[in-house]
Amino acid sequence: SADKKPTIRRLKQALTDVDELFLATDEDREGEAIAWHLLQELKPKIPVKRMVFHEITPEAIANAVANPRDLDLDLVDAQETRRILDRLYGYEVSPVLWKKVMPKLSAGRVQSVATRLVVDRERERIAFRSASYWDLTATLDAGANANPRLFDAKLTGLDDWRVAKGADFDSLGELTGDVLVLDERSARSLAAALPAAAFAVDSVESKPYSRRPAAPFRTTTLQQEAGRKLGFTTDRTMRVAQELYESGYITYMRTDSVSLSEEAIKAARSQARALYGPDYVPATPRRYASKVKNAQEAHEAIRPAGDSFRTPAQAQLHGDQAKLYELIWQRTIASQMADARGQTVSIRVGADLAQRLSLGAEMAATTVGKVTFSASGRTVTFPGYLKAYVDSADDGDSEQPKLPELAADQSLDLADVRPEGHQTKPPARYTEPTLIAKLEELEIGRPSTYASIIRTITARDYVYKKGPALVPTWLAFAVTRLLVEHFPQLVDYQFTAALEDKLDEIAKGDAERLQVLGDFFFGPDDKSRTGLYEMVNNLGEIDARGLSTFSIGDPAEGINVRVGRYGTYVEDAEEHRANVPEGLAPDELTLEAARELLAHPTGEERELGIDPSSGHSLVARTGRYGPYVTEVLPDDESVPKSKQPKPRTASLFASMNIDTITLDEALQLLSLPRVVGADDEGVEITAQNGRYGPYIKRGTDSRTLPSEESLFTVTLDEAKELLAQPRTRGRGRAAASPLAELGTDPATGKPLVIKDGRFGPYVTDGEYNVTVPRSQPIGEVTLAQAADLIAAKRAKGPAPKRTTRKSPTKSANPRPASRKTGSK
Numbered sequence: 001s002a003d004k005k006p007t008i009r010r011l012k013q014a015l016t017d018v019d020e021l022f023l024a025t026d027e028d029r030e031g032e033a034i035a036w037h038l039l040q041e042l043k044p045k046i047p048v049k050r051m052v053f054h055e056i057t058p059e060a061i062a063n064a065v066a067n068p069r070d071l072d073l074d075l076v077d078a079q080e081t082r083r084i085l086d087r088l089y090g091y092e093v094s095p096v097l098w099k100k101v102m103p104k105l106s107a108g109r110v111q112s113v114a115t116r117l118v119v120d121r122e123r124e125r126i127a128f129r130s131a132s133y134w135d136l137t138a139t140l141d142a143g144a145n146a147n148p149r150l151f152d153a154k155l156t157g158l159d160d161w162r163v164a165k166g167a168d169f170d171s172l173g174e175l176t177g178d179v180l181v182l183d184e185r186s187a188r189s190l191a192a193a194l195p196a197a198a199f200a201v202d203s204v205e206s207k208p209y210s211r212r213p214a215a216p217f218r219t220t221t222l223q224q225e226a227g228r229k230l231g232f233t234t235d236r237t238m239r240v241a242q243e244l245y246e247s248g249y250i251t252y253m254r255t256d257s258v259s260l261s262e263e264a265i266k267a268a269r270s271q272a273r274a275l276y277g278p279d280y281v282p283a284t285p286r287r288y289a290s291k292v293k294n295a296q297e298a299h300e301a302i303r304p305a306g307d308s309f310r311t312p313a314q315a316q317l318h319g320d321q322a323k324l325y326e327l328i329w330q331r332t333i334a335s336q337m338a339d340a341r342g343q344t345v346s347i348r349v350g351a352d353l354a355q356r357l358s359l360g361a362e363m364a365a366t367t368v369g370k371v372t373f374s375a376s377g378r379t380v381t382f383p384g385y386l387k388a389y390v391d392s393a394d395d396g397d398s399e400q401p402k403l404p405e406l407a408a409d410q411s412l413d414l415a416d417v418r419p420e421g422h423q424t425k426p427p428a429r430y431t432e433p434t435l436i437a438k439l440e441e442l443e444i445g446r447p448s449t450y451a452s453i454i455r456t457i458t459a460r461d462y463v464y465k466k467g468p469a470l471v472p473t474w475l476a477f478a479v480t481r482l483l484v485e486h487f488p489q490l491v492d493y494q495f496t497a498a499l500e501d502k503l504d505e506i507a508k509g510d511a512e513r514l515q516v517l518g519d520f521f522f523g524p525d526d527k528s529r530t531g532l533y534e535m536v537n538n539l540g541e542i543d544a545r546g547l548s549t550f551s552i553g554d555p556a557e558g559i560n561v562r563v564g565r566y567g568t569y570v571e572d573a574e575e576h577r578a579n580v581p582e583g584l585a586p587d588e589l590t591l592e593a594a595r596e597l598l599a600h601p602t603g604e605e606r607e608l609g610i611d612p613s614s615g616h617s618l619v620a621r622t623g624r625y626g627p628y629v630t631e632v633l634p635d636d637e638s639v640p641k642s643k644q645p646k647p648r649t650a651s652l653f654a655s656m657n658i659d660t661i662t663l664d665e666a667l668q669l670l671s672l673p674r675v676v677g678a679d680d681e682g683v684e685i686t687a688q689n690g691r692y693g694p695y696i697k698r699g700t701d702s703r704t705l706p707s708e709e710s711l712f713t714v715t716l717d718e719a720k721e722l723l724a725q726p727r728t729r730g731r732g733r734a735a736a737s738p739l740a741e742l743g744t745d746p747a748t749g750k751p752l753v754i755k756d757g758r759f760g761p762y763v764t765d766g767e768y769n770v771t772v773p774r775s776q777p778i779g780e781v782t783l784a785q786a787a788d789l790i791a792a793k794r795a796k797g798p799a800p801k802r803t804t805r806k807s808p809t810k811s812a813n814p815r816p817a818s819r820k821t822g823s824k
Contacts, residue, residue: 008041020047022068027052027299028254028448029082029507032075039071055251055305078507081516085109085499088521092536093487100544101478102565106460109496110445112483114453115462116491117438118430118472119480124171125587128426131173133164134187134419138373140199140349141413146404150415153349155182155190157372158359169424180366186359187419190371197351197371199412205346209378210339213385215258215288216301216332219447220440222253224433225331225391227468230323234432234451240320241302248305249315250328254448255299258288260335263307264300268336271309275333276387282338303332334389342380345403349373349412377403426587429469443497464583471585478548478563486542487535495529553591559598561589567624569602570594576601581626600627600658609663611670616647618666620658626651627658629666651689653708668712673697677716685719687711698723724750726766743783745790752786768793 015021021044025031035050049068053060086109093107136155143149155163161180168179175181182190217225222241226232232240241253260268265285273281288301304310304325312326351371358367378400380386406412430438436450445453454470457463462476483491490496499520505511523531548563558573561580568580570589578597580589600622608618608629616631630649650669652661673688676696685698687705694705696719703722705714714722738753739761745752750765754772761772763786770789772781 011038011042015042015044015046018046020049022049022051022065023071024051024053024064026252026254027054029075029079030448032072033079033083036071036073036076054255054300056246056248057306059307060305074509075507077513078503081506081513082503084517085503085520088517088532089490092532093483093490096486096536096539096542097479097482100482100542100547101563102475105475105479106456107479107483107487107490108456109490109499110439110449111453111456111460111462112479112491113444113493113496114435114439115457115472115476116480116484117435118457118463118470119476121427121430122472122477122586125426125429128171128587129173130426131169131424132183132421133166133169133424134182134184134421135163135165136187136191136194136373137418137420138194138349138351138414139416139418140373141415142404142406142410143413146406148402148404151375151377151401151403153347153373153375155371156348156374157370158190158366158368159370161366161368166422166424171427173424182359184419184421187421189357189359190368191417191419193353193357194351194371194417195414196354197414199349199351199414201406201408201410201412202348202350202372203346203408204406207344208341209344210341211384212339213286213334213337213389214331214391216260216303216335217328218256218258218290218301219254220256220436220450222302222328223436223450226324226327227431227433229327231468232320232324234436234454236320237324238451240324244317244321244325244328247321249310249317249321249325250305251300251303253302255302256290256447257299258290258301260288260303260332261300264303264332265336267307267309268303268333271311272333272337272388276337280337280384280387282336286336288335301332302328304329309333330389331391334385337385337388338382340380340384340386341382342378344376344378346376347374347403347406349375351414375401375403377401429466429471431468431470435470442493443500444493446500466583466585474550474561474563474568474580474586477550477586482542482547485547486539489529489535490532552589552594557591559591559594561594570597572598578602578622579624582624597622606658608661608666611667618663618670620652620661620666622658627656628652629661629669631670655708672711674711676714676719679720679723685716685723687714687719696722724766726764740781742781742786745787747787747791752783752790754781754786763789765790 021042023035023038025035025038039048048071050071051064051068053064089109090106093112094105097105097107138153138155139150140153141150157163158180162177164175164177164179164181168175168177170176214221219238223234223237226237227234230237238253241250244250245253265287269281269285309329309332312322312329315322315325315329317325349372351373353369353371356367356369379402428434432454435454439445439450439453454463457476458465461473462479463470463472465471480491502511502516506513506516519531521532523529523534545562550561552559552561552570559570561568561570569577570580571577576598578599578601580597584593602622605619605621608620610616611618611631614631616633618629618631620627620629622628628649628651631647633645633647636644648670650666650672652658652669656665673686676685676687678684679698683698685696687694687696687710689708689711694708694711695702696705696714698719701723703725705711705722738755740754742752742754742763744750745765748765750767752763752765754761754763763770763772763781768790770793
C-alpha cells in the first residue's frame, strides 16, 4: 500500500550494507505470508533466511539466528487461499445483501456463521416458554457440639416421588420426567406442617475427590478466561497480550498449543516449589497435549517468557498488562503443581410428618407422609494447584457449604423452613467467551481470527452488547434468513469446519490450493455440492420484503416486525407503524410490547403547549430511541436545511409516559444539562442525562447519580461530595465497600481507605492505589503507613505509557506467475 512505500524504501536501502537478510515475522500463516510478500518487494541479491521465535528474549533471538529455516511456502499457500476464499465469499454474497436487505452490509465465511449462532440462540429464547415450580429450603440444627451447628438442605422427595426442579422442564415448559411439581399452595402447606415433623439423618455418603490443574493457556482459553475473570473483551485481551509479547514478557499469543518446552516446565516447577513448598509439586512433570484439531504442537502455550519466570511483582507492570500477565503467570505455574484433593459429602435427611398431608399438586392430588431433604458439600483437604490459581471451572468450589459430621439415624431439629417459587429460564445468550468456545467446538475459525470476527459482527450492527451478553439485531435476523434460505451451504456449520480443514491440509502440504479454490467456487467434479458461482447466478426470486418481516406472537394477530432501510419498526394489519427502540432485544419484543409501541405510531405526536421563552410549540413523539420531547421550529425556505438550527430534544425519563407528560415536565427535560454550580476552583459542575443514565460532570471527571429525578434536585454540596468519592467501577456499578477506613491523609485531606481488589487488598485515596504488602495483616495498617505508601506512589507520578511496535501490514499484491502452485 502507498503508506508502506517509505518503509520498503528504507528496507531496500538497509539491504545495501548487509550480507544476509533474516525474515523475522510471526510464525503463523499470516506471518509467513508477510515474509513472502516482503521477499517479493525487496528482491534481495543476498542470502535470505527465515528466523522464527516464540518469545522476545535475548536467548530466543540468538537461538533463532543460529537456527534459521527456509520460508514455508505451504503456509504461504494456506494464507493466500484463506484470503482469496474470504474475498470470493464477500465479493459475491455481499452485493445480494445490499440489494435485498440494506446497503453497506457484508457477509463472510466465518462472520456469517458466528452471526447465525447468535441469532439461533435468540430464536430459542423467543420460542422458550417458562414453567413455574416451588421448592423448600430447610435450615437444620445438628446440635450444640456440631460444627457448623446449622446447615441448609433442599427438598428432593415426597414419599416415593422425586420433587421437580428446573432441569425437569423442556424449553416449552413441559415436564420431561415422572416427577411431582409443587405449586405455591402445596409448598406453603408442607412448610406449615414440617415444624411438627421428626427429622433424622437417612444416609451420609463421603467420597474423596481430586482435581487436576488446567492446561496452560492457548489463545482461545486465554480469551475466555480473561473475559470471565477480568471482564476483558476478546479484542482487549489480544491487544494487551500483543503488548506483553512485544515487550518480552510472554511467549507468542496466537497459538492453539498447550505444550510447554522443557525449559518452561523446569521454570514453572522450580518457582512453584520455591513459592509453595515441595509438597505442591508432583514427582514427575505434567505434559499437556492439545485436543484442538490440527493444533500446531511445534508452537508453545502462552506462558511467561524466558527460562526463569518473573513473578507479577518482579514484572512491575501496570493496568491491563499487570492483570493479564498475572493471569498467565498463575495459570502456567498452576499447570505444573499437584492435584487439589478433598472430600465430597452428601447427606439425605428424612422427616416423618405427624399425619399424612394432602397436597393439591399440579399433577393428581396426592397425600404424603415422608419428606426427604438433601444437602451436599465439599471440603478441600489439600489445595494443591489452587494455591496458585483458581480457574473458572473451579470458582463454584468456594461456594460449597461446609457440613457438620453426622451419622445415620441421628436426630435433627428444624430451625427454619422457607418455601420459594421459581421460573425456568431461557438458554443464556452467548458472551464473547462462550461464543468463542462454541466456534472452537464446531472447529470454525482459528485462534488468530476470533477477535476480528467479534469486532466485525459488532461493527456491522449484527450484534450489540447488553452487559456481557451478545444480542442480535433484527437486521441480523434478516441477513441470516437470506443466507440460510438461499446460501444454506455457506452458513452450514459442518461445511465451514470442513473448509478450515482444507486450509490446514494446504498448510501441511497435503492439499493443492487451486483445487480447493476451484471446488469452492465451481463445485467439486463429482457435483456432490453446489459451487458459489452457481449459487449466486441461480438465486431465483427473492422476496426482499418477506425476508425482512417477522411475525410477533400469533400470526393471526397480524402484527409484524420489519427491518427497513431507516430502522426497525412494528406494523399491524392496518399498516400502523411504530419504531422499535434500540436496545429492545428481539426476545423482549412480545405481542404486548408491540401493542404498546403501536399505541403511539410513528409520525403521531402529542402537542404539549408553547415554550414561553421561545414561543415554539413543544410536542411528545416516539422515535427510534424511545419516547422524547422536542420543539417544533418554523421552516425557513430561504435557508438550506443543512444550515437550519436543530430543534432541542430530550428523552423521557423511565418514570414518564408519553400520554401523561406535561408542558412543565417537558420544559424541565429540555433545560438539561443543568448547571449545578462551580467547585472551589471555579470549575463548572453540570447534571446531565446520558446513554448510560444520569450523572454529574466536572471537566473530564464524572459520577453516576442515583436516579433521573435527581438531575433536578442534586445540590452543589451533594455534587462535590459525590465527586470526592472514588470512581465507581463500570457504568454505574457501585464500588465495593472499603475493608477499613483509616482516616484523612494529612498531606492532601483526602480520606484513606483499604479496599479489596482483584489482586488483593490495596490502599487508596481515590486517585492513587497501592497494594498492601502480603506480609502485613489489614488490621495492622496504620494511617501513617497508608499515607507514606500513597505519598511514595504520588512521587513516582503516573506509570509511563508503553509504546507498541506496529505489525507489518500484509501485502495485497498477487504472487508472481513464476510461483508454482501445483501439488508437491
